[in-house]
Amino acid sequence: AQRVTQPEKLLSVFKGAPVELKCNYSYSGSPELFWYVQYSRQRLQLLLRHISRESIKGFTADLNKGETSFHLKKPFAQEEDSAMYYCALSNQGGKLIFGQGTELSVKP
Amino acid sequence: GAVVSQHPSRVICKSGTSVKIECRSLDFQATTMFWYRQFPKQSLMLMATSNEGSKATYEQGVEKDKFLINHASLTLSTLTVTSAHPEDSSFYICSARVDPNTGELFFGEGSRLTVL
Numbered sequence: 001a002q003r004v005t006q007p008e009k010l011l012s013v014f015k016g017a018p019v020e021l022k023c024n025y026s027y028s029g030s031p032e033l034f035w036y037v038q039y040s041r042q043r044l045q046l047l048l049r050h051i052s053r054e055s056i057k058g059f060t061a062d063l064n065k066g067e068t069s070f071h072l073k074k075p076f077a078q079e080e081d082s083a084m085y086y087c088a089l090s091n092q093g094g095k096l097i098f099g100q101g102t103e104l105s106v107k108p
Numbered sequence: 109g110a111v112v113s114q115h116p117s118r119v120i121c122k123s124g125t126s127v128k129i130e131c132r133s134l135d136f137q138a139t140t141m142f143w144y145r146q147f148p149k150q151s152l153m154l155m156a157t158s159n160e161g162s163k164a165t166y167e168q169g170v171e172k173d174k175f176l177i178n179h180a181s182l183t184l185s186t187l188t189v190t191s192a193h194p195e196d197s198s199f200y201i202c203s204a205r206v207d208p209n210t211g212e213l214f215f216g217e218g219s220r221l222t223v224l
Contacts, residue, residue, distance in 0.1 A: 009149075032210070032211040034211065034212065042217075043201075043215050043216065043217045043218065044152075044201065044203075044215040045215070046212055046213075049210075049211075049212060051210075084149065086151070086152070088211075090210075090211025094140065094157075094205065094208075094211070095142070095154060095157065096142070096154070096203070096211060096213050097154070098151045098152045099151060100150065100151045101149065101150065101151050103149060
């Protein structure tokens with residue numbers, strides 16, 4: 001079964017604290033994984049993808065095939081990082097399957 | 109970046125009426141578009157894949173007669189919610205892919221449907 005799991009519905013941290021948003025997946029093939037972000041009253045947009053191995057807005061995510069995880073990390077959270085974050089998996093059929101989402105709240 | 113636009117952004121209708129939502133790719137052609145439904149602070153549920161020039165493919169549990177999808181051109185897909193009921197009230201989002209070789213999708217701003 002193809003599934004993306006984000007165990008935390010809400011993650012609340014203080015500004016400057018490290019952040020880790022968890023994502024685990026279940027997929028029999030070779031996955032293509034993404035993190036999407038949705039800021040308040042804005043459309044969903046791509047944050048990063050695992051094949052790029054890039055850092056966007058200070059966020060990074062490493063694909064761990066052994067643990068079937070793709071956790072999103074940032075060493076020092078900022079207030080403007082507050083948003084809904086969705087982990088997603090693209091299957092061979094081209095469909096994007098989303099996790100339940102984690103709301104990140106960064107307090108001053 | 110690629111732009112996907114939806115119209116209307118908000119619509120209120122009476123129970124039993126039909127509502128059409130348009131999704132346009134503004135600066136690229138999209139042979140495939142995807143329609144999602146999103147509940148408040150919850151995940152996006154894939155409803156169907158819209159294919160230009162052919163029938164849409166629906167996900168399990170989605171009524172195709174209820175949610176009519178038409179992909180008449182390479183830049184336009186429409187979702188019609190027929191005989192709408194209050195439980196159809198939701199946020200509907202369309203998306204499209206620019207590069208068929210990647211899984212990245214570009215999303216519309218969404219359409220909020222409220223059925224009274």
